Amino acid sequence: MTDPGADPDLDLTHIDTPKAEPIRMRTLVHLRWFAIGGQMAAVVVAWSMGIGFVKTPVLLLIAASITMNLWLFLRPPKRTSPGRAVLQLSFDLVQISALMALTGGMANPFALLVLAPVTIAAASLNARQVLALGLATVALITLAATLGLPLREPDGDLLRMEPILALGHWAALVIGVVFFAGYAHRVTAELSDTSNALFATQMALSREQRLQHLGGVVAAAAHEMGTPLATIKLIAGELADELKDDPDLHADAMALRDSADRCAAILRSMGRAGKDDLHMRAAPLRAVLEDAASPHADRGPLVEIHAEGPIIRRDPAIIHGLRNLIQNAVDFAESRVVIETQETPGALVVTVRDDGPGYPPQLLSRIGDPYLSRRADAQRGSYEGMGLGLFIAKTLLERSGARLGFANGGPGAIVSVRWPIDRIRARDRVALTRNPTIET
Numbered sequence: 001m002t003d004p005g006a007d008p009d010l011d012l013t014h015i016d017t018p019k020a021e022p023i024r025m026r027t028l029v030h031l032r033w034f035a036i037g038g039q040m041a042a043v044v045v046a047w048s049m050g051i052g053f054v055k056t057p058v059l060l061l062i063a064a065s066i067t068m069n070l071w072l073f074l075r076p077p078k079r080t081s082p083g084r085a086v087l088q089l090s091f092d093l094v095q096i097s098a099l100m101a102l103t104g105g106m107a108n109p110f111a112l113l114v115l116a117p118v119t120i121a122a123a124s125l126n127a128r129q130v131l132a133l134g135l136a137t138v139a140l141i142t143l144a145a146t147l148g149l150p151l152r153e154p155d156g157d158l159l160r161m162e163p164i165l166a167l168g169h170w171a172a173l174v175i176g177v178v179f180f181a182g183y184a185h186r187v188t189a190e191l192s193d194t195s196n197a198l199f200a201t202q203m204a205l206s207r208e209q210r211l212q213h214l215g216g217v218v219a220a221a222a223h224e225m226g227t228p229l230a231t232i233k234l235i236a237g238e239l240a241d242e243l244k245d246d247p248d249l250h251a252d253a254m255a256l257r258d259s260a261d262r263c264a265a266i267l268r269s270m271g272r273a274g275k276d277d278l279h280m281r282a283a284p285l286r287a288v289l290e291d292a293a294s295p296h297a298d299r300g301p302l303v304e305i306h307a308e309g310p311i312i313r314r315d316p317a318i319i320h321g322l323r324n325l326i327q328n329a330v331d332f333a334e335s336r337v338v339i340e341t342q343e344t345p346g347a348l349v350v351t352v353r354d355d356g357p358g359y360p361p362q363l364l365s366r367i368g369d370p371y372l373s374r375r376a377d378a379q380r381g382s383y384e385g386m387g388l389g390l391f392i393a394k395t396l397l398e399r400s401g402a403r404l405g406f407a408n409g410g411p412g413a414i415v416s417v418r419w420p421i422d423r424i425r426a427r428d429r430v431a432l433t434r435n436p437t438i439e440t
Contacts, residue, residue, distance in 0.1 A: 023124040025072060025080045028088050031120070032069050035092070035113070036062060039099065042110060046103075051159075052152030053103050061102070065095050086121070086129050093117040093133065097140035105148020106166040107159055114141060115176050122184035130185055137177050145170045225263075233260040282426035285309030289339055289350070292322035301333035301354070307341040309348060313426045317396040324393035325352045325415050332356035333412065348424050350417045358408035367406040368394040400424070 039062050046053065068091060077084060096114050105111075114137065121133045145166065151159040161169070236257035243249040283291075286307040291314075293303050303326070312318075329337045333354035342349045359367060368390050394404050401423030405416040 023080060023085055023120065025077055025084070025088070028080075028085070028120075029069050029072050031116075032065060032092065035096075035116070036065050036069070038110075038113075039065075046151075050154030052154075052156070054149060058099060058102050061095055061099050065092075082125055082129060085125060086133065089117040089121050089133060090136065093137060093140060097137075097144050101144040101148045103149075104151040104159060106145045106169040107148075107151060107161045111141075111144075111169065111173060112176070114144075114173065115180055118177055119180045119184050122181040123188045127185065130181055134177050134181050138174050141170065141173050141177075229260050229264045233257050233264070236260060281314055282311050283314040285312050285341060285348070285350075288312055288314055288319060289322065289341075292319050293326050293339065295323065296327055296330040299330050301330050301335055301337050303330065303337045303339070305339045307339065307350075309341050309343050310421075311426050312348070312424045313400075315400060318400050318424075321393040321396035321400075322350070322352075322417070324389045325417070328389055328393075329354040329356075329413065329415070343421070346421055348419045348421050351414065352417075353414045354412040356412045358411060358413045359406060361408070364406065364408065368404065 043055075043058060043062070047055070093114070096117070100108050100111050100114060118130070118133045118137045122130045125133075153159055236253050240250055240253035240257060243253055286305060286309070289305050289307050293305060297303050326337065326339065329352050333356045335355060337352065337354045340351045340353075342351070390406075397404060397417055400419070402417045402419045405414075405418070407414045407416075
C-alpha cells in the first residue's frame with residue numbers, strides 16, 4: 001500500500017519544537033473583563049425593567065470574577081500552563097453556571113454564554129482536558145436547569161418556561177457543548193498539523209538551498225587552494241631531485257609530491273561540481289529529473305526516465321519536491337518506476353508512476369494533506385505514513401506554479417505535476433559577463 005508520503009531526507013524524530021503556551025493568561029483576563037461588562041449590563045437592564053431576582057448573590061458572583069482578574073493583574077504568572085488554564089476556565093464555568101441558576105435557569109436568555117469556557121478550552125487544550133470540561137459543563141447546565149431560581153415580573157408573577165421548552169433549551173445547550181467543543185478542537189488540531197508540516201517544509205527547502213550554496217564555497221576553496229598545492233608540489237619535486245643520494249628522504253619527498261597531486265585532483269573534481277551548483281541555474285528537463293532521482297537510483301526498483309523537454313529552472317524547491325515524489329514511488333514499487341514528460345504549447349507535465357499497490361482508496365481524496373496517519377517506521381529513523389513527504393512536495397511544487405494530481409491505475413500510483421510553460425521554462429542563453437582578471 002503506497003504511503004502518502006514521507007520526506008526522504010528529513011528526520012523529524014530529532015526536532016525539538018518549543019512548547020507554546022496553550023493560551024496566554026492576558027487573553028483569559030481580557031475575555032473575562034468583557035464577560036464582566038456584559039453581566040453588569042444585564043443586571044442593570046433587568047433592574048431598570050423591574051425584573052425580580054436575587055441581587056446580592058448575583059453581585060457577589062460578579063465581584064468574585066472582578067477579584068480574580070485584579071489578582072491576576074497584580075500577580076501575573078510568567079507562563080500559562082495547561083493546568084493553570086484549566087483552573088481559570090473552570091472558575092469561569094462555575095461562575096457563569098451559578099449566575100444562570102440564580103437568574104432563571106433555562107429561562108435566562110443569556111444561558112448560551114455557558115458554552116464559552118469549553119469552546120475556549122477546545123481551541124487551546126488537549127482532548128482529555130476538553131472532555132473533562134465538557135462533562136463538567138453538561139453537569140452544571142443540568143444543575144442550573146433543575147435548581148434554578150425563577151425570575152419575577154414587575155408585578156410579582158413568576159417568569160417560567162413551559163416544561164417542554166425548558167427541556168428543549170437544555171438539550172440545545174448540551175448539543176452545543178458537544179458541537180462547539182468538537183468543532184473547535186478539530187479545527188485547531190488541523191491548523192496545528194498544517195503549521196508543523198509547513199515548518200518541516202521550510203526546513204527541507206532551507207537544507208536543499210544550503211547544499212547548493214555549499215557548492216559555491218567548495219568551488220572557491222578549490223580555486224584558492226590550487227596555488228599553495230602547486231607550490232608544495234614544485235618544492236617536493238626539487239627536494240626529491242636533491243635527495244636522490246638518500247633513498248629514505250627521496251621516498252618521503254616523492255610521497256609528498258604524490259599527495260599534493262592527489263589533493264589537487266580531488267579539489268579539481270569538487271571545484272567542477274561546486275561550479276555546477278553555483279552557476280547552473282537552468283538545466284535541461286532530463287538533467288533536473290536525473291538529479292532528483294539520483295538518490296534512489298540504486299535502491300532496488302528500476303527507475304526509468306523518458307524525458308525530452310526544454311531548459312527549465314534548476315530550483316532547489318523543484319528538485320526537492322520531485323525527489324520526494326520519486327522516493328515515495330520507489331518505496332512501494334514492485335520492480336519499476338517510470339518518469340515521463342509531455343510538453344504542450346502551454347504546459348509541461350511530469351508524470352511519476354510505479355507498479356506497486358497504489359494509494360489507499362480511502363485516502364486518495366486527501367493525498368497531499370499533512371499527517372494522514374500516525375504510523376511510525378522506526379527502521380527508517382523518520383516519521384513515515386504521516387503524509388509529510390507528499391505535503392512537502394505538493395507545497396514546494398505548487399509554489400513554483402505547478403498543479404499536482406494523484407491517482408491509481410495501471411497498476412500502481414500515478415502522480416502528475418503540471419506547470420504553465422512560462423512558469424518553468426528558463427532561458428538557455430544569457431549574456432556573458434566580463435572575463436576575470438588573472439594576476440601573475
